[in-house]
Amino acid sequence: INLVIIQLILSRVVSMKECVFCKIINKEIPADIVYENSRILAFRDINQVAPVHILLIPKKHIETFLDVKDEDINLLGEIQYTAGKIAKEMGLEKGFRLVGNCNKDAGQLVFHIHYHLLAGREMGWPPG
Numbered sequence: 045i046n047l048v049i050i051q052l053i054l055s056r057v058v059s060m061k062e063c064v065f066c067k068i069i070n071k072e073i074p075a076d077i078v079y080e081n082s083r084i085l086a087f088r089d090i091n092q093v094a095p096v097h098i099l100l101i102p103k104k105h106i107e108t109f110l111d112v113k114d115e116d117i118n119l120l121g122e123i124q125y126t127a128g129k130i131a132k133e134m135g136l137e138k139g140f141r142l143v144g145n146c147n148k149d150a151g152q153l154v155f156h157i158h159y160h161l162l163a164g165r166e167m168g169w170p171p172g
C-alpha cells in the first residue's frame with residue numbers, strides 16, 4: 045500500500061479523535077441535544093449569541109464546506125431541512141438565520157462542518 049494513503053488515513057483518524065464535535069457525537073463530552081438521528085445531531089451552542097442558538101452537524105467528520113463531496117449533498121440537504129423542522133417545533137416562524145462559517149476569514153473555530161441556527165431576536169444585515 046502507498047505510504048501517502050496511509051498518512052492520509054492516519055491524519056484523518058487523529059483529527060477526528062481530537063475533534064470536539066466528534067466527541068459530542070460519541071457522547072465523550074456532554075451537550076444539550078435537541079435532535080438526533082443516525083446521520084445528524086443538533087445541540088445547543090455552549091456560547092449562546094441569540095436567545096435560540098443551536099448547532100446542526102453531520103455525524104460524518106467533514107472539516108469545512110470546501111471539503112464537501114458529491115456523496116454529501118443529501119446529508120447537507122437533510123441538515124437544512126432539519127433546521128426548518130426544529131424551527132417549526134420551537135415556534136420560530138417569525139424568523140431564524142442559518143449560518144455556516146468556512147475557514148479563518150469567516151471565523152470558523154471548530155473544523156467539523158456545522159450550521160448555526162440563530163433565532164429569538166432581530167438579526168442585523170450585513171452580518172459582522
Ligand code: 5GP
Binds near residue numbers: 073075076089151153
Ligand atoms: P464556528 O466559529 O466554528 O462557526 O462555531 C463554533 C461554535 O461551537 C461556537 O459558537 C462555540 O461556542 C461552539 N462550541 C465550541 N465548543 C463547544 C462545546 O464543547 N460544546 C458546545 N455545545 N458548543 C461548542
Ligand code: ZN
Binds near residue numbers: 060065066
Ligand atoms: Zn469531527
